[in-house]
Amino acid sequence: MLVTGGAGCIGTNLCRKLVELGAEKVIILDDLSSAYEWNIPKAKNIVFVKGSVLDDEMLKRVFKEKLDYVFHLAAHFANQNSVDNPETDLMVNGMGTLKVLQYANLINVRRFVYSSSGCGVYGLDSKMPFEEHDISISLHTPYQVTKLLGELYTNYFYNLYSLPIVNARFFNVYGPGEVPGKYRNGICIAGQ
Secondary structure (H helix, E strand, C coil), X not given: CEEECCCCHHHHHHHHHHHHCCCCCEEEEEXXXXXXXXXXXXXXXXXXXXXXXXXXXXXXXXXXXXXXXXXXXXXXXXXXXXXXXXXXXXXXXXXXXXXXXXXXXXXXXXXXXXXXXXXXXXXXXXXXXXCCCCCCCCCCCHXXXXXHHHHHHHHHHHHHHCCCEEEEXXXXXXXXXXXXXXXXXXXXXXXX
């Protein structure tokens, strides 16, 4: 299994659970741009690879492994961060997602799980309660645009190549492993 962005809050908790459920090997690919190596779970079957989803050599290295599942959590996160750094947001969330999908498709993974964003895909104008098929094209930040772009790409890979995909739409995630920072959730910052 591969978990991109596996050093972050969601990724570290996912990796712990995968090991608990009996995963033989979990590879974490993370550039540590918004996480820390000390946050990575220590287990004999967890392998950390420091690198970016934009780096083809690094992607070739991790995709040489026999991977059945890819959990694509790597992202340039946070709405304000994307407003402050729109080009980085597009590269990581757009091109990075496309590259990981291409490599996953080449080796015929059994399932590709994409971490999308509920606030990103539904936008501010969506009716409540949300339904799965609801999306908005009236978006207000580059992060919203690139998270929707990621879902469009995963759907494209499913439609054209039959790549089994899951789009998981997260809303304001927080919990163990979340570290304070400029673009972090209010709950994490309040706990400082």
